Amino acid sequence: MAVATKATPAATDDKELLISGSEAVAEALVLADLDVVTAYPIRPYDTVMQAIAKKIANGELVAEYIVAEGEHSQFEIVKHASTVGARVFCGSSGVGWMYAMECLVVTPPLRVPMVALVGNRALDDPGAFGVEHNDALVVRDVGWLLCWIDTSQEALDTTLIAYRVAEDRRVFLPLAISADGAFLTHSQALTMVPPKEKVDRFLPRYNRGDLLLHPDNPITVAPQANEDWVIEIRRQNNEAMKRAYTVIEEAYADFRRVFGRGPENPWFEEYMTDDAEIILVGMGTISLPIKVAIREMRTKGKKVGLVRLRWFRPFPTDRLVAALSKAQALGIIDRDYSFGSPFGSGVVANEIRAALYNAERRPPLLSFICGLGGREVTLEDVYKATDMCYGAAKSGKSDATTHWLGVRE
Amino acid sequence: MAAVICEVVYRGIFQKNLAARIVRGIVLSARKSGRWGIAFGRYGDSPQRNGIPAKDFAIVADTNEELEQNMARYEPKHVDVTIVVDDTLAKGVESWAWYGLQPINRLTVPDGTVLMTSVQRVDDLLRDIHKKDAPYKLSLIRAKASFSGLWVYKEDHTEVRILGALAKIAPAFLTLDGVCEAIREMEWGSDLKVESAKKAYARLETREVKITEGNAEVPYSFEMPKWWEMREGVTIPAIPVGKPKEDGKGYVPERNPYFKKYTTRSMRPVINFDTCVKCTLCWIQCPDSCFDVMPDGTYDANMEACCGCGVCEAVCPVEQCITMVNESVFEDNASQWEMWRKDKGAYHTWMTQKIGDKKATVRSHGFRFRGQYEEELKSDLDSGGVEITAGIPGENAQHKTE
Numbered sequence: 001m002a003v004a005t006k007a008t009p010a011a012t013d014d015k016e017l018l019i020s021g022s023e024a025v026a027e028a029l030v031l032a033d034l035d036v037v038t039a040y041p042i043r044p045y046d047t048v049m050q051a052i053a054k055k056i057a058n059g060e061l062v063a064e065y066i067v068a069e070g071e072h073s074q075f076e077i078v079k080h081a082s083t084v085g086a087r088v089f090c091g092s093s094g095v096g097w098m099y100a101m102e103c104l105v106v107t108p109p110l111r112v113p114m115v116a117l118v119g120n121r122a123l124d125d126p127g128a129f130g131v132e133h134n135d136a137l138v139v140r141d142v143g144w145l146l147c148w149i150d151t152s153q154e155a156l157d158t159t160l161i162a163y164r165v166a167e168d169r170r171v172f173l174p175l176a177i178s179a180d181g182a183f184l185t186h187s188q189a190l191t192m193v194p195p196k197e198k199v200d201r202f203l204p205r206y207n208r209g210d211l212l213l214h215p216d217n218p219i220t221v222a223p224q225a226n227e228d229w230v231i232e233i234r235r236q237n238n239e240a241m242k243r244a245y246t247v248i249e250e251a252y253a254d255f256r257r258v259f260g261r262g263p264e265n266p267w268f269e270e271y272m273t274d275d276a277e278i279i280l281v282g283m284g285t286i287s288l289p290i291k292v293a294i295r296e297m298r299t300k301g302k303k304v305g306l307v308r309l310r311w312f313r314p315f316p317t318d319r320l321v322a323a324l325s326k327a328q329a330l331g332i333i334d335r336d337y338s339f340g341s342p343f344g345s346g347v348v349a350n351e352i353r354a355a356l357y358n359a360e361r362r363p364p365l366l367s368f369i370c371g372l373g374g375r376e377v378t379l380e381d382v383y384k385a386t387d388m389c390y391g392a393a394k395s396g397k398s399d400a401t402t403h404w405l406g407v408r409e
Numbered sequence: 410m411a412a413v414i415c416e417v418v419y420r421g422i423f424q425k426n427l428a429a430r431i432v433r434g435i436v437l438s439a440r441k442s443g444r445w446g447i448a449f450g451r452y453g454d455s456p457q458r459n460g461i462p463a464k465d466f467a468i469v470a471d472t473n474e475e476l477e478q479n480m481a482r483y484e485p486k487h488v489d490v491t492i493v494v495d496d497t498l499a500k501g502v503e504s505w506a507w508y509g510l511q512p513i514n515r516l517t518v519p520d521g522t523v524l525m526t527s528v529q530r531v532d533d534l535l536r537d538i539h540k541k542d543a544p545y546k547l548s549l550i551r552a553k554a555s556f557s558g559l560w561v562y563k564e565d566h567t568e569v570r571i572l573g574a575l576a577k578i579a580p581a582f583l584t585l586d587g588v589c590e591a592i593r594e595m596e597w598g599s600d601l602k603v604e605s606a607k608k609a610y611a612r613l614e615t616r617e618v619k620i621t622e623g624n625a626e627v628p629y630s631f632e633m634p635k636w637w638e639m640r641e642g643v644t645i646p647a648i649p650v651g652k653p654k655e656d657g658k659g660y661v662p663e664r665n666p667y668f669k670k671y672t673t674r675s676m677r678p679v680i681n682f683d684t685c686v687k688c689t690l691c692w693i694q695c696p697d698s699c700f701d702v703m704p705d706g707t708y709d710a711n712m713e714a715c716c717g718c719g720v721c722e723a724v725c726p727v728e729q730c731i732t733m734v735n736e737s738v739f740e741d742n743a744s745q746w747e748m749w750r751k752d753k754g755a756y757h758t759w760m761t762q763k764i765g766d767k768k769a770t771v772r773s774h775g776f777r778f779r780g781q782y783e784e785e786l787k788s789d790l791d792s793g794g795v796e797i798t799a800g801i802p803g804e805n806a807q808h809k810t811e
Binding site: 112218229232 | 508633634635636637639640641642643644645646647649
């Protein structure tokens with residue numbers, strides 16, 4: 001006689017859910033015990049605000065949910081909530097993010113550790129819904145921490161890490177997590193959701209300390225100042241951004257210790273780069289067609305690898321240069337544009353060019369623009385880019401132009 | 410001299426247009442002798458609040474290259490001529506843009522000139538102007554401070570008098586003919602103004618100032634914090650709660666440690682503590698919270714914080730309990746209440762003398778005199794007061810022109 005005993009899963013086990021990147025962010029916000037969230041709808045970010053609203057309505061999360069009358073107020077409200085000690089979240093997409101611009105630029109100097117989700121969307125005009133990275137990249141110079149995610153799992157994990165990094169007193173900077181519109185925000189994938197107990201071991205409470213706006217800590221925030229103070233304030237911001245390197249390393253190491261997963265290298269994912277002759281570089285969900293194409297090409301003897309950048313600010317200069325300089329040629333695929341920039345390249349290509357400038361070994365670098373406005377990046381696009389990279393590897397020369405892939409011509 | 414650098418120190422807003430006209434006039438006049446020039450303001454001395462000292466600059470040079478050489482700074486670090494259009498600025502310059510107290514002659518080069526409009530005697534002015542470690546010249550144009558407002562300009566010829574005087578001070582760059590020609594061509598020029606410039610040229614009073622002369626006070630200054638010493642997040646500590654004046658009575662608030670207002674005012678309140686009814690109005694209405702509460706419940710205007718706006722005088726319900734008096738007649742910033750407590754009789758004598766001085770209590774702001782400037786000045790000097798025709802705040806105004 002067999003007695004079937006069904007083991008109840010231990011309370012500390014992860015549970016597996018089929019959720020989108022946006023829903024994964026909402027799961028993480030519940031686990032992070034979010035205090036204040038502001039919302040104003042715009043696709044594709046609105047999937048997050050809907051997911052959070054549902055969590056609150058279902059009683060899974062107790063938080064202030066404020067629907068603002070526009071993105072400008074949306075970001076202002078969380079900025080103020082954060083200064084009184086609330087853990088905050090907001091987000092937007094495309095021109096909605098642009099409408100909040102005044103608030104986006106004041107957040108870093110005020111050292112507000114706001115976490116925002118940018119559901120990447122093409123800027124108007126034309127009004128379109130598909131992904132381009134130009135929206136989030138617009139704040140690349142002003143003190144926002146910027147990272148790009150690829151999967152629902154990474155969305156959940158990165159959201160937890162984001163609070164850990166942004167709310168570290170050494171940093172105290174806003175952090176934007178970029179998720180490719182549609183490809184990630186609207187695609188549901190199997191995702192491991194950890195229990196709150198584990199999250200509590202990883203993520204301390206937000207402590208604003210000496211910067212807390214409270215009657216017991218009387219301070220004035222953001223007084224007007226003249227040129228006798230501004231450059232010192234910028235210098236402080238620069239220092240906080242530099243300290244973020246260490247804090248990000250620490251956070252990922254601790255994440256691996258607590259959750260038993262997560263990358264050793266926080267900064268970028270390396271796929272088949274060990275023996276790669278050609279390394280392609282991109283950010284976000286573009287990794288999927290590239291990985292598939294790489295596998296296909298390797299069956300034909302082409303040793304191709306991928307570096308998928310996770311962190312764009314702070315930019316992982318040293319580690320990236322070490323990873324890239326061993327290749328025979330590089331192909332940078334931007335899902336963004338920077339009209340009139342050096343060589344007409346996208347933002348990532350030009351950043352990598354700059355990073356390589358002092359490198360001992362500089363492989364030929366080819367710059368590509370692809371997948372704008374949410375257009376599919378096809379395997380054929382990747383094959384084409386790779387072939388051109390092999391040409392550059394052979395000639396040993398970078399060509400001083402930028403190649404647009406997948407455009408009708 | 411291959412270049413002449415001039416600064417115009419003026420009272421924010423009240424003399425904004427005056428200063429702008431002067432520096433424009435300098436450049437346009439020098440142009441008549443084939444010189445190059447530039448006129449600019451330091452708006453960083455923001456926000457040019459009422460009465461706060463501000464500066465405009467004019468640089469003229471023989472060649473464009475020399476001009477650029479002198480322009481390659483945000484503001485000049487030394488000037489050949491310091492032009493002062495309100496003699497209460499003789500006490501120095503404090504504002505948002507210059508931390509601490511800057512003596513009025515600080516930027517003046519050795520043997521340079523401080524050119525001032527004033528009806529005070531030179532010795533009186535030298536009690537206010539700080540000592541300098543090099544000799545310089547003090548040139549006076551006999552005129553009052555020309556105050557008007559933000560959008561208006563008082564056509565009292567002050568700007569052309571300055572230009573005429575400069576033709577005497579720096580004839581190699583501004584010839585009298587060049588000045589006159591430029592004035593005629595300017596949008597605000599006229600033949601009458603040309604005559605005013607010529608008179609100023611002829612009447613300019615200049616005297617050497619030795620290094621032994623002047624106010625010996627060491628001006629207070631601040632050390633600006635390093636970037637790593639500053640609080641993060643664009644935050645500053647709130648001003649802490651103040652303390653009782655003494656024995657648990659009265660109240661003295663803490664104040665901004667980086668910005669005193671000793672010289673930001675052209676007038677200050679003089680208080681009759683014997684007639685004060687302790688109504689609190691001055692204390693509540695003061696936009697700069699300058700009043701300290703004394704143990705007896707009266708209010709002492711703290712000169713560290715008073716910007717001289719005159720609101721207290723306007724709201725005070727008691728006749729001549731608070732009277733605004735021109736800064737030039739005060740030698741220090743001491744507490745009036747302490748003086749009164751020490752010797753009430755002596756204070757009464759002092760106070761009566763200060764508020765009885767019609768020259769010192771009349772407002773020179775705005776358009777209050779109709780007629781020739783020389784008549785206004787004569788009347789002002791001879792009888793100590795001019796007819797006020799408009800716009801003085803407060804119910805006590807009538808008592809100032811009796």
